[in-house]
Amino acid sequence: MRIQQLKxxxxxxAKRLYxxxxxxxxxxxxxxxxxxxxxxQRELSAFPENFTFAMKVLPAGPGLMLRKAADGSFIxxxxxxxxxxxxxxxxxxxxxxxxxxxxxxxxxxFANDRMVVDGDISSAVRMVRALNRLEAFILPKLVAEMAxxxxxxxxxxxxxxxxxxxxxxxxxxxxxxxxxxx
Amino acid sequence: MSKGYYEFFCPxxxxxxxxxxxxxxxxxxxxxxSNPLMITDKGVxxxxxxxxxxxxxxxxxxxxxxxxxxxxxxxxTEVVRNIAAVYREQGADSIIAVGGGSVIDTAKAVNIxxxxxxxxxxxxxxxxxxxxxxxxxxxxxxxxGTGSEVTSVAVIADRKKGVKLPxxxxxxxxxAAIIDPRMTLTLPxxxxxxxxxxxxxxxxxxxxxxxxxxxxxxYAFSAVKxxxxxxxxxxxxxKDPQGRLELAQASTMAGIAFSNSMVGLVHALGxxxxxxxxxxxxxxxxxxxxxxxxxxxxxxxxxxxLAELLLPLAGARVYANTPPEQRARRAVAAIRxxxxxxxxxxxLPRTLKETxxxxxxxxxxxxxxxxxxxxxxxxxAEADFEEVLEVLKSAWDDM
Numbered sequence: 001m002r003i004q005q006l007k008x009x010x011x012x013x014a015k016r017l018y019x020x021x022x023x024x025x026x027x028x029x030x031x032x033x034x035x036x037x038x039x040x041q042r043e044l045s046a047f048p049e050n051f052t053f054a055m056k057v058l059p060a061g062p063g064l065m066l067r068k069a070a071d072g073s074f075i076x077x078x079x080x081x082x083x084x085x086x087x088x089x090x091x092x093x094x095x096x097x098x099x100x101x102x103x104x105x106x107x108x109x110f111a112n113d114r115m116v117v118d119g120d121i122s123s124a125v126r127m128v129r130a131l132n133r134l135e136a137f138i139l140p141k142l143v144a145e146m147a148x149x150x151x152x153x154x155x156x157x158x159x160x161x162x163x164x165x166x167x168x169x170x171x172x173x174x175x176x177x178x179x180x181x182x
Numbered sequence: 183m184s185k186g187y188y189e190f191f192c193p194x195x196x197x198x199x200x201x202x203x204x205x206x207x208x209x210x211x212x213x214x215x216s217n218p219l220m221i222t223d224k225g226v227x228x229x230x231x232x233x234x235x236x237x238x239x240x241x242x243x244x245x246x247x248x249x250x251x252x253x254x255x256x257x258x259t260e261v262v263r264n265i266a267a268v269y270r271e272q273g274a275d276s277i278i279a280v281g282g283g284s285v286i287d288t289a290k291a292v293n294i295x296x297x298x299x300x301x302x303x304x305x306x307x308x309x310x311x312x313x314x315x316x317x318x319x320x321x322x323x324x325x326x327g328t329g330s331e332v333t334s335v336a337v338i339a340d341r342k343k344g345v346k347l348p349x350x351x352x353x354x355x356x357x358a359a360i361i362d363p364r365m366t367l368t369l370p371x372x373x374x375x376x377x378x379x380x381x382x383x384x385x386x387x388x389x390x391x392x393x394x395x396x397x398x399x400x401y402a403f404s405a406v407k408x409x410x411x412x413x414x415x416x417x418x419x420x421k422d423p424q425g426r427l428e429l430a431q432a433s434t435m436a437g438i439a440f441s442n443s444m445v446g447l448v449h450a451l452g453x454x455x456x457x458x459x460x461x462x463x464x465x466x467x468x469x470x471x472x473x474x475x476x477x478x479x480x481x482x483x484x485x486x487x488l489a490e491l492l493l494p495l496a497g498a499r500v501y502a503n504t505p506p507e508q509r510a511r512r513a514v515a516a517i518r519x520x521x522x523x524x525x526x527x528x529x530l531p532r533t534l535k536e537t538x539x540x541x542x543x544x545x546x547x548x549x550x551x552x553x554x555x556x557x558x559x560x561x562x563a564e565a566d567f568e569e570v571l572e573v574l575k576s577a578w579d580d581m
Contacts, residue, residue: 046554107392107559107560108392110392110393110559110560111391111392111393111444111559111560112186112187112188112393113187113188113189113393114187116309116310117309118308118309119308121348121555121556122554122555122556124556125553125554125555125556125558125559126554128559132564148564149562149563149564150481150563150564152566
């Protein structure tokens, strides 16, 4: 019984760590793709400057928050505690884990009532499309096909180049933040 | 295929059938109230439908605290505040809504103000803001289509700010929905047809979209059957109370289905068309239903559930005589045949062109608005702008 308890505690901690890390990765990747991709920029064009988007796991995180900058791109905010204009709340860490480990697509997670939207629904629809496009670029096709409803028509060179750029920007962003913290 | 997870919720007591209105006094007393405010519109009042309710209550010892009969087709926060003031002035203790979608949504919003206090409706806008039960609330639908009597949402326009305020909470659901055939007996043919197509769309989308589940499937399947079996019968014989009751029940069942499984691209397009061209919601649903089903079918997403719907849509003989691989396409054909019949009988348009109110140059704008509609998330097939535009072009003149 004791071993079982320790095992489930360890799994629970690992899931929380994974979700927290993925929130950081997805947040930074959204920032990166919003600086690169015309489609995403078109989606974000509907939001006013300083519009904030958050995705948070209930009851107390982890989460991510982004703010729309003057140039139309998203800026990842290291502090996700504030109130955002649009927040997608994920009801439980397990639901966030399933979504961020791509076992359950964003649309399926909505259909399964794993998430609730606080804010304008149309804005949430745009953000879901942006997340889908991001996943299409940064995930291997086989994994992306599980994470989104339909894999978009992206050529392999386009995917590789765009994916590499996003990962590079995410890594740079992580490193510069580490340097600042040091 | 079994669904990995689902939620289903409908605590509304459905009181349906002959002399259903006469149950209202007992149901009010069971909730400890006796002084209801009736909320309705001029059309319902003028048709004498509210009189059935007033008489049924009066004979059962219940008098209305007041009757507000001036709900406009597109209600607003101002109307809601005015009705809340009447409720308070007259010392009402409950609400009875008699009408269609606008009356029911207005009554839900009035219930928020009179239960929570104050006049600021915007404070309660959004999902899950309400945290406690509201005042006793009964709904008597006078159209057989919206299903609003069993949905936990309402939309009210804030004209000063130029926005529509959405409300979503299980506490908005009425305590009871009273389905009495007398209330739809005098509906004109074109409204009967359009509202029934609205209910059919609720049921078909509930059965084929992403959040379908075994319980919503049961309601949706039965709703499709009732509409297929009774709509043309009622169009032929509008005064048939049994047929009217079947359609009214189908509408409520479809409402229960879609409020638990959501809807898809038909609604996304219909909402957009309604906003831009000011066409009735039911007509918008009828205009898009076959074209969206064909689109989803082409994408290989709804073959199985749509094939199953051939049975309630066309009957056992057609189902049995249709090879399994053709059933989904035959189901769409059955919907097209129904639309053709309705066009013959009451000129319910089948294409955007036939409405005479939509121009070809508006299609990109309609597609653009549809792309941002919340329903699109639950459509089983992904649809980008170009694909949505293609569906609209198909719906333009059925080519």
